[in-house]
Amino acid sequence: MFTFAAEKVASNTTIQDRVAIFESLVQTYEKPLFQFAYRLCGNHHEAQDLLQEALYRAYKSFAKFEPGTAFDRWLYQIIHNLYIDHYRKKKHRPQITSIDEPMMHLENEKPLEIPDWTANPEHETVRFELGEQIQKGLEELPTEYRSAVILCDIQGLSYEEISQILRCSIGTVRSRIHRGRKMLRRILLPYLKGKEAHTP
Amino acid sequence: MNCNLIQNLLSAYLDQELNSEERRELRLHLLNCAECYRQYEELMFLKNNLENLAPENLSFDVMGNLKMRINTEKHSLWHQFNHIFWPRRIGLVFVCLTVFVISSFLLFPNRKSNLGLTAQTDHSNLNQTNFDQNLTIDQSVTVFHASSVFP
Numbered sequence: 422m423f424t425f426a427a428e429k430v431a432s433n434t435t436i437q438d439r440v441a442i443f444e445s446l447v448q449t450y451e452k453p454l455f456q457f458a459y460r461l462c463g464n465h466h467e468a469q470d471l472l473q474e475a476l477y478r479a480y481k482s483f484a485k486f487e488p489g490t491a492f493d494r495w496l497y498q499i500i501h502n503l504y505i506d507h508y509r510k511k512k513h514r515p516q517i518t519s520i521d522e523p524m525m526h527l528e529n530e531k532p533l534e535i536p537d538w539t540a541n542p543e544h545e546t547v548r549f550e551l552g553e554q555i556q557k558g559l560e561e562l563p564t565e566y567r568s569a570v571i572l573c574d575i576q577g578l579s580y581e582e583i584s585q586i587l588r589c590s591i592g593t594v595r596s597r598i599h600r601g602r603k604m605l606r607r608i609l610l611p612y613l614k615g616k617e618a619h620t621p
Numbered sequence: 622m623n624c625n626l627i628q629n630l631l632s633a634y635l636d637q638e639l640n641s642e643e644r645r646e647l648r649l650h651l652l653n654c655a656e657c658y659r660q661y662e663e664l665m666f667l668k669n670n671l672e673n674l675a676p677e678n679l680s681f682d683v684m685g686n687l688k689m690r691i692n693t694e695k696h697s698l699w700h701q702f703n704h705i706f707w708p709r710r711i712g713l714v715f716v717c718l719t720v721f722v723i724s725s726f727l728l729f730p731n732r733k734s735n736l737g738l739t740a741q742t743d744h745s746n747l748n749q750t751n752f753d754q755n756l757t758i759d760q761s762v763t764v765f766h767a768s769s770v771f772p
Binding site for chain 2: 443447448451452456457459465466469472473477480548549551552553570573574575577579580595598599602603605606609610
């Protein structure tokens with residue numbers, strides 16, 4: 422389906438057709454693309470901005486899109502590169518904190534309030550908590566390891582596909598995934614083991 | 622294969638990225654090595670948790686936002702009038718270049734083609750000052766040029 426759509430991009434020149442093809446491809450892949458952006462950034466707003474910017478750039482250069490290459494992998498690559506650029510800029514920028522933010526030593530005293538939106542709040546809280554823990558663990562990984570682990574374990578891509586997205590060899594992908602998982606295991610294992618022990 | 626090498630291959634084994642020979646050797650090793658098997662189980666546990674992670678809800682209209690941004694850009698003043706401004710800019714640059722070339726010819730009349738203009742100016746000067754009434758026009762021009770070279 423994808424290759425067919427990509428070949429159409431090259432042959433059709435009208436803007437309406439181009440927009441229609443682009444729209445159908447975005448609708449097909451928007452959820453996994455957002456997942457990738459979210460797991461990279463760690464919050465909704467940044468993920469939304471990252472995805473929007475990536476899609477905007479993809480739309481701008483859609484006419485140059487190479488037929489035969491996968492649209493989702495192309496966008497994964499754009500998202501990854503944008504995130505790396507953003508991360509580099511962020512690293513050199515001084516961190517701004519609000520004076521209204523609670524003090525670190527007082528933060529534990531404030532109870533965390535989670536709204537009950539579901540029929541089974543206990544189950545949803547556990548899922549939410551696990552997701553939060555994994556996200557925190559992912560955020561502690563270096564960007565290269567994080568991207569490789571997300572693309573492999575959450576997005577379910579093969580090493581070859583990941584090597585095309587991250588523009589490195591399969592050997593490098595293999596080593597990044599292994600090191601990333603080992604680091605993540607070290608970070609998450611106490612939590613995961615504890616959860617397993619509590620489960621009846 | 623030793624334990625160190627096996628542990629480095631565990632992730633690739635879990636992802637089914639090893640060849641059949643490596644898979645066979647690794648499987649045999651796992652049957653006999655408790656430490657490697659423990660690490661294998663921990664990695665598998667982690668991988669399963671990552672795979673079964675609840676997907677985040679996509680709470681905004683991706684394509685709607687993108688279309689809005691494209692439309693805003695299309696209707697912005699800059700994009701609307703950009704095609705009008707460009708020919709004007711090119712015209713302005715052309716006029717500037719022409720003025721520059723003409724003024725440089727007028728200010729530095731050292732070329733042969735400009736001698737006529739210089740000659741006319743010099744002749745009138747000579748007449749006004751009565752430089753030498755006995756010289757012809759051509760001679761007075763030559764004298765002027767020589768005096769400009771050797772003051």
